[in-house]
Amino acid sequence: xxxxxxxxxxxxxxxxxxxxxxxxxxxxxxxxxxxxxxxxxxxxxxxxxxxxxxxxxxxxxxxxxxxxxxxxxxxxxxxxxxxxxxxxxxxxxxxxxxxxxxxxxxxxxxxxxxxxxxxxxxxxxxxxxxxxxxxxxxxxxxxxxxxxxxxxxxxxxxxxxxxxxxxxxxxxxxxxxxxxxxxxxxxxxxxxxxxxxxxxxxxxxxx
Amino acid sequence: xxxxxxxxxxxxxxxxxxxxxxxxxxxxxxxxxxxxxxxxxxxxxxxxxxxxxxxxxxxxxxxxxxxxxxxxxxxxxxxxxxxxxxxxxxxxxxxxxxxxxxxxxxxxxxxxxxxxxxxxxxxxxxxxxxxxxxxxxxxxxxxxxxxxxxxxxxxxxxxxxxxxxxxxxxxxxxxxxxxxxxxxxxxxxxxxxxxxxxxxxxxxxxxxxxxxxxxxxxxxxxxxxxxxxxxxxxxxxxxxxxxxxxxxxxxxxxxxxxxxxxxxxxxxxxxxxxxxxxxxxxxxxxxxxxxxxxxxxxxxxxxxxxxxxxxxxxxxxxxxxxxxxxxxxxxxxxxxxxxxxxxxxxxxxxxxxxxxxxxxxxxxxxxxxxxxxxxxxxxxxxxxxxxxxxxxxxxxxxxxxxxxxxxxxxxxxxxxxxxxxxxxxxxxxxxxxxxxxxxxxxxxxxxxxxxxxxxxxxxxxxxxxxxxxxxxxxxx
Numbered sequence: 041x042x043x044x045x046x047x048x049x050x051x052x053x054x055x056x057x058x059x060x061x062x063x064x065x066x067x068x069x070x071x072x073x074x075x076x077x078x079x080x081x082x083x084x085x086x087x088x089x090x091x092x093x094x095x096x097x098x099x100x101x102x103x104x105x106x107x108x109x110x111x112x113x114x115x116x117x118x119x120x121x122x123x124x125x126x127x128x129x130x131x132x133x134x135x136x137x138x139x140x141x142x143x144x145x146x147x148x149x150x151x152x153x154x155x156x157x158x159x160x161x162x163x164x165x166x167x168x169x170x171x172x173x174x175x176x177x178x179x180x181x182x183x184x185x186x187x188x189x190x191x192x193x194x195x196x197x198x199x200x201x202x203x204x205x206x207x208x209x210x211x212x213x214x215x216x217x218x219x220x221x222x223x224x225x226x227x228x229x230x231x232x233x234x235x236x237x238x239x240x241x242x243x244x245x246x247x
Numbered sequence: 248x249x250x251x252x253x254x255x256x257x258x259x260x261x262x263x264x265x266x267x268x269x270x271x272x273x274x275x276x277x278x279x280x281x282x283x284x285x286x287x288x289x290x291x292x293x294x295x296x297x298x299x300x301x302x303x304x305x306x307x308x309x310x311x312x313x314x315x316x317x318x319x320x321x322x323x324x325x326x327x328x329x330x331x332x333x334x335x336x337x338x339x340x341x342x343x344x345x346x347x348x349x350x351x352x353x354x355x356x357x358x359x360x361x362x363x364x365x366x367x368x369x370x371x372x373x374x375x376x377x378x379x380x381x382x383x384x385x386x387x388x389x390x391x392x393x394x395x396x397x398x399x400x401x402x403x404x405x406x407x408x409x410x411x412x413x414x415x416x417x418x419x420x421x422x423x424x425x426x427x428x429x430x431x432x433x434x435x436x437x438x439x440x441x442x443x444x445x446x447x448x449x450x451x452x453x454x455x456x457x458x459x460x461x462x463x464x465x466x467x468x469x470x471x472x473x474x475x476x477x478x479x480x481x482x483x484x485x486x487x488x489x490x491x492x493x494x495x496x497x498x499x500x501x502x503x504x505x506x507x508x509x510x511x512x513x514x515x516x517x518x519x520x521x522x523x524x525x526x527x528x529x530x531x532x533x534x535x536x537x538x539x540x541x542x543x544x545x546x547x548x549x550x551x552x553x554x555x556x557x558x559x560x561x562x563x564x565x566x567x568x569x570x571x572x573x574x575x576x577x578x579x580x581x582x583x584x585x586x587x588x589x590x591x592x593x594x595x596x597x598x599x600x601x602x603x604x605x606x607x608x609x610x611x612x613x614x615x616x617x618x619x620x621x622x623x624x625x626x627x628x629x630x631x632x633x634x635x636x637x638x639x640x641x642x643x644x645x646x647x648x649x650x651x652x653x654x655x656x657x658x659x660x661x662x663x664x665x666x667x668x669x670x671x672x673x674x675x676x677x678x679x680x681x682x683x684x685x686x687x688x689x690x691x692x693x694x695x696x697x698x699x700x701x702x703x704x705x706x707x708x709x710x711x712x713x714x715x716x717x718x719x720x721x722x723x
Contacts, residue, residue, distance in 0.1 A: 121390070124391075217522075224388075
């Protein structure tokens, strides 16, 4: 019997919802695919038809959140931001979407977004990275960087971004405000590096 | 400033630096050793603190500041034996390096350094300006960052919270910046927004400051200095909660009636949180702009009178020391009223401290020198005058008596008199040079309060009947 596309979609959503609950209550490491399948009322084998691994499952959540973040960014963008502000807004929009998943994200991001080349690249992680960097390129393009940024610039950006994610995942300050300060510095640093100048950051102090 | 990329000097800069660095006649007549020390520090990179954007020791001004701090700190252990001197030199080098990583206190330390660089020829005008610049400063925030702070604090964007919101800040505040906005009912407001996680930066700066002052650890007063730094830290941390400032503002606002001509802005609680403070906007100008308009003596005296009434009433009615010396906290309004803003740095005296203050005032006004000495000893944590070194008693007494001069004069007191202000500088400097820091931490705030206000009234060149105001306010 072939199940309809709609049922498939519903099952996928159910798995994601159950997995989120379990990750939040038991943590990512201590949750098994068997736990998730049981909670979703599926055989473990069936679960694998939807998600080949626990990492892929978690990264699907991350992917969806980050895609939502890109949408939010585009909506919130006023087009009068300078490059530092635009990048800042972009990064924070993504983090706001990721916030509900934060309690279990550390190990997920570590495994799936590692900058080290691995044999089995997590396809979900790779697509999250591609989508994110494509938007960064768009932003740079809109701010006058017409030549495609080379791999050095993108590697620097990605390293800073992973650093921000890692810091944020463990940030104990109220509402992760320390991360906002870190993003502020990181975006300034990046723009300074690629443009070779001191970035103008909009609001200077009016002493 | 001319420095090459790795932050060390080129020949021309080196020559300029050599000329301006202090020379110690006995141990370092050419200033060579100091220069070596600075070279060593500036060629070593240290990890930059959480929000330093540039390695500040790269600038000549920072190097001069460092040079003078080094010179001053060294004089603390001039009498120590060779081994201790070497140990302290190493500490000093490490400490000065950290100076470049300070994010929040650096501005204040630089100002002190600039002043030290002009010693002993510091002019009263320079001193007053340095005092004015001694407030702390957070880095500027762009609008995208402000939006995130608002979403965390109100769950909304600034444009949604207010009917209109100026994206450009109109003033810097000690922990953030101030924007103009309008409420939906048309009320013009000033919105103070705090830089995220500034408390952490303050803590790390104070840790660095403690290390910077390490060379003084051999002095007898070291533990008292540590106690004062701990108090400073606590105050600054308190300042990071704007709800506390909102309470101070409301309490002080209640002290003044319309006829007092002193205005404290209304706080809008629905628009205020731990990190955002929304108050009524007070139109007018700051001290520099006021002075640029060359006001006549009558106007200068008028504002000096209001300033004295305002600070005294807060002190005697509420036991509040308004300890922030920033002249930006005073607004000179066109209609002759004085606006008072920014009460973050308000130190509340304990009842005991207040009683001590009263006792001291009475002793001073009665001219009872023995009682004055007894009280100075007490303030410096000595059980008895006999326990106190005579030199300490003299230096501390000189400063305290200068502070009390306005209490002793009937009729108009002229705060603009150069000699008066000069004596205050000399007394303060001597206290600093001798490194006498033994005493209750409250004295930092009292000194900051008095010197801050005197700096402003000196620049105002204003007069008022201080004694009469005192008698009125203390009785109320």
